[in-house]
Amino acid sequence: MTPHVTELPCMKQFRLVDGCLALGGRPVTELAREAGGTPFYAYDRGMLDARLAELRGCLPRAVHLHYAVKANPMPAVVEYMAERVDGLDVASAAELELALNTGTSPGDISFAGPGKRDGELAAALQAGIVINLESFGEMERVHRLAEAAGQPARVAVRVNPDFELKSSGMRMGGGARPFGVDAEQVPELLQRIGDYGLSFQGFQIFAGSQNLRTEALTAAQDGIFELAYRLAEQAPGPVKLLNVGGGLGIPYFPNDRPLDLNVVTDHLAGHVETCARRLGDARVVLELGRYLVGEAGVYVARVIDRKISRGRVYLVTDGGMHHHLAASGNLGQVIRKNYPVAVATRMTEAETGKASIVGPLCTPLDILAEQVDVPAAEPGDLIAVFQSGAYGLSASPVGFLGQPMAAELLV
Numbered sequence: 001m002t003p004h005v006t007e008l009p010c011m012k013q014f015r016l017v018d019g020c021l022a023l024g025g026r027p028v029t030e031l032a033r034e035a036g037g038t039p040f041y042a043y044d045r046g047m048l049d050a051r052l053a054e055l056r057g058c059l060p061r062a063v064h065l066h067y068a069v070k071a072n073p074m075p076a077v078v079e080y081m082a083e084r085v086d087g088l089d090v091a092s093a094a095e096l097e098l099a100l101n102t103g104t105s106p107g108d109i110s111f112a113g114p115g116k117r118d119g120e121l122a123a124a125l126q127a128g129i130v131i132n133l134e135s136f137g138e139m140e141r142v143h144r145l146a147e148a149a150g151q152p153a154r155v156a157v158r159v160n161p162d163f164e165l166k167s168s169g170m171r172m173g174g175g176a177r178p179f180g181v182d183a184e185q186v187p188e189l190l191q192r193i194g195d196y197g198l199s200f201q202g203f204q205i206f207a208g209s210q211n212l213r214t215e216a217l218t219a220a221q222d223g224i225f226e227l228a229y230r231l232a233e234q235a236p237g238p239v240k241l242l243n244v245g246g247g248l249g250i251p252y253f254p255n256d257r258p259l260d261l262n263v264v265t266d267h268l269a270g271h272v273e274t275c276a277r278r279l280g281d282a283r284v285v286l287e288l289g290r291y292l293v294g295e296a297g298v299y300v301a302r303v304i305d306r307k308i309s310r311g312r313v314y315l316v317t318d319g320g321m322h323h324h325l326a327a328s329g330n331l332g333q334v335i336r337k338n339y340p341v342a343v344a345t346r347m348t349e350a351e352t353g354k355a356s357i358v359g360p361l362c363t364p365l366d367i368l369a370e371q372v373d374v375p376a377a378e379p380g381d382l383i384a385v386f387q388s389g390a391y392g393l394s395a396s397p398v399g400f401l402g403q404p405m406a407a408e409l410l411v
């Protein structure tokens with residue numbers, strides 16, 4: 001393996017077959033044929049299992065583990081995860097339909113998102129899932145739609161906390177946000193939920209995503225449980241559900257260290273005990289996307305051309321930002337850094353020099369990796385981008401420049 005691959009501890013999970021990167025014991029060259037060509041994404045069931053086992057091994061038994069579908073909505077992945085987690089979180093009517101099709105019980109599906117349309121709310125009411133209310137206006141619409149349809153509305157309140165998750169890759173709480181209801185406005189919202197007779201389920205408090213710092217994550221847990229206890233005093237009924245979000249990160253870049261999971265889950269265990277005393281049978285839900293699926297996926301593209309421009313080597317591939325916006329550095333990164341990449345068809349060959357790996361689009365933004373050490377790759381070789389199981393294809397501008405869609409395989 002090339003050094004830039006072995007540096008990342010997660011890469012130990014991958015195997016080689018005749019020097020070629022393999023998933024599920026099958027070399028990516030074979031997977032490319034099954035996918036009908038390149039580029040494609042492949043997700044490894046064994047790695048999903050390993051991550052779930054690791055989590056279950058250290059999470060308190062009472063904690064329910066939910067999968068946030070938006071991290072990877074490939075139907076086969078959603079089905080696979082649904083059979084192994086305790087619930088699903090969705091963020092659109094399309095994701096809701098996916099979730100319902102897995103047979104997950106409606107009470108174990110929750111629907112978040114700041115701009116739910118009436119049609120989506122009606123579908124959620126019809127299905128009987130838990131709607132995470134994000135504003136007063138949304139609550140009014142849910143009330144109206146529930147009355148019109150003669151259906152009960154199961155609602156939880158998504159709270160925009162009055163603290164921030166520090167050093168999070170993507171902050172989603174604290175300060176002014178489009179997400180959730182500001183903590184200080186929640187008591188008034190709870191009052192109205194009671195007045196309208198909506199079926200109050202509890203709270204969702206989600207502070208941020210992609211965090212690798214245990215101190216920040218445990219501090220966020222402290223804030224979340226404290227806030228929940230405070231708000232519970234004003235609730236129109238018992239808190240049945242406390243969704244504490246997730247935020248667990250995975251390492252992408254050379255200086256990232258994998259999360260020390262036990263520290264986070266041990267700390268959570270302490271809170272869960274206190275919570276059982278303070279909120280009775282409130283079910284604590286941990287809602288994870290990236291941490292569950294992110295490391296189990298690779299994106300594979302084929303080298304179309306190798307060229308040299310003023311001394312720099314470019315490997316031009318058939319895949320790029322249109323399928324993998326995050327790896328191109330254009331999905332929220334401030335400073336572009338390379339995702340871990342490798343020449344998948346030459347994993348055991350020594351590096352011969354640096355190259356930039358770019359996509360086929362006519363834009364300088366279409367970069368998969370800049371100036372990385374690679375073996376002597378030629379047209380026809382396959383490039384793998386690791387850590388690509390979450391926020392990959394569905395988070396990319398697939399229509400850009402009329403490029404063909406990428407296939408997805410669960411292997």
Ligand SMILES: *Cc1c(COP(=O)(O)O)cnc(C)c1O
Nearest residue numbers: 068112209210246247288289290
């Ligand atoms: C996106 C999202 C998640 C999942 O976040 P990850 O960082 O992928 O674990 C969980 N809950 C809510 C409300 C979200 O919007």
